[in-house]
Amino acid sequence: xxxxxxxxxxxxxxxxxxxxxxxxxxxxxxxxxxxxxxxxxxxxxxxxxxxxxxxxxxxxxxxxxxxxxxxxxxxxxxxxxxxxxxxxxxxxxxxxxxxxxxxxxxxxxxxxxxxxxxxxxxxxxxxxxxxxxxxxxxxxxxxxxxxxxxxxxxxxxxxxxxxxxxxxxxxxxxxxxxxxxxxxxxxxxxxxxxxxxxxxxxxxxxxxxxxxxxxxxxxxxxxxxxxxxxxxxxxxxxxxxxxxxxxxxxxxxxxxxxxxxxxxxxxxxxxxxxxxxxxxxxxxxxxxxxxxxxxxxxxxxxxxxxxxxxxxxxxxxxxxxxxxxxxxx
Numbered sequence: 001x002x003x004x005x006x007x008x009x010x011x012x013x014x015x016x017x018x019x020x021x022x023x024x025x026x027x028x029x030x031x032x033x034x035x036x037x038x039x040x041x042x043x044x045x046x047x048x049x050x051x052x053x054x055x056x057x058x059x060x061x062x063x064x065x066x067x068x069x070x071x072x073x074x075x076x077x078x079x080x081x082x083x084x085x086x087x088x089x090x091x092x093x094x095x096x097x098x099x100x101x102x103x104x105x106x107x108x109x110x111x112x113x114x115x116x117x118x119x120x121x122x123x124x125x126x127x128x129x130x131x132x133x134x135x136x137x138x139x140x141x142x143x144x145x146x147x148x149x150x151x152x153x154x155x156x157x158x159x160x161x162x163x164x165x166x167x168x169x170x171x172x173x174x175x176x177x178x179x180x181x182x183x184x185x186x187x188x189x190x191x192x193x194x195x196x197x198x199x200x201x202x203x204x205x206x207x208x209x210x211x212x213x214x215x216x217x218x219x220x221x222x223x224x225x226x227x228x229x230x231x232x233x234x235x236x237x238x239x240x241x242x243x244x245x246x247x248x249x250x251x252x253x254x255x256x257x258x259x260x261x262x263x264x265x266x267x268x269x270x271x272x273x274x275x276x277x278x279x280x281x282x283x284x285x286x287x288x289x290x291x292x293x294x295x296x297x298x299x300x301x302x303x304x305x306x307x308x309x310x311x312x313x314x315x316x317x318x319x320x321x322x323x324x325x326x327x328x329x
Contacts, residue, residue, distance in 0.1 A: 046249025
């Protein structure tokens with residue numbers, strides 16, 4: 001790579017991050033508007049709309065890999081993204097905001113009972129399904145159809161749940177908010193975030209390769225984290241605006257979407273059977289992250305100490321993936 005090409009990639013990276021920030025703000029404002037206009041809880045909007053939209057990179061990876069006969073890439077990406085969702089996308093924004101003096105712990109009690117229940121259900125499915133697949137050893141198209149059915153049925157049920165309209169912005173909401181306008185703003189914001197994430201991953205990969213990084217290292221770090229970048233950007237902005245429901249709904253909703261919708265597609269369009277025992281280590285690490293996050297949510301406490309625990313779990317996962325033993329036995 002020439003000096004000129006490197007400079008172009010650095011410029012693209014800078015511009016993409018700037019636009020990413022504005023796009024995530026647009027998405028969050030749109031999501032809050034949709035919540036007000038429809039009566040859906042912010043966590044539900046995050047779980048259904050934001051999670052589905054920000055998971056588009058994983059969908060693209062899954063479809064392309066399955067069509068090319070490489071389902072392992074899709075499954076690895078899904079499981080790795082779920083670990084990153086829980087550990088990084090919750091941990092990093094929380095630590096950052098705590099460092100700025102914002103007490104994120106105070107925001108958790110704002111979540112209503114049914115919001116917490118939907119988050120717990122998402123964690124439950126994200127944990128039980130992979131464990132069942134290990135027990136069953138092999139996955140097939142029939143399992144894929146069941147996973148897609150779970151995704152459709154639960155989202156329909158969740159969308160029927162309404163809350164008492166709250167004044168999120170200091171103004172009357174339902175009478176003055178047009179759903180179409182807010183939904184369009186949400187989708188536009190998410191589209192900007194996803195497109196920027198693509199340019200960030202592409203430019204970062206080019207820069208890393210220019211400095212001699214291997215393709216395996218690039219794929220295991222930049223690309224893996226890059227596919228979760230939309231969730232990180234949106235959750236970061238949501239938590240900074242004191243909207244934990246959107247952040248946690250987006251994060252856990254993405255995990256639920258990955259396990260049900262994306263894995264469902266992979267199992268349907270891939271080879272007849274897939275050996276799931278090959279992914280045991282990733283599934284165990286994903287379960288570990290889910291259990292920790294479930295405990296923190298049940299205690300209604302998620303501050304910098306809890307976030308450090310999540311980051312340690314991710315560090316152990318990366319170390320084990322690279323063959324580094326971080327915890328002495």
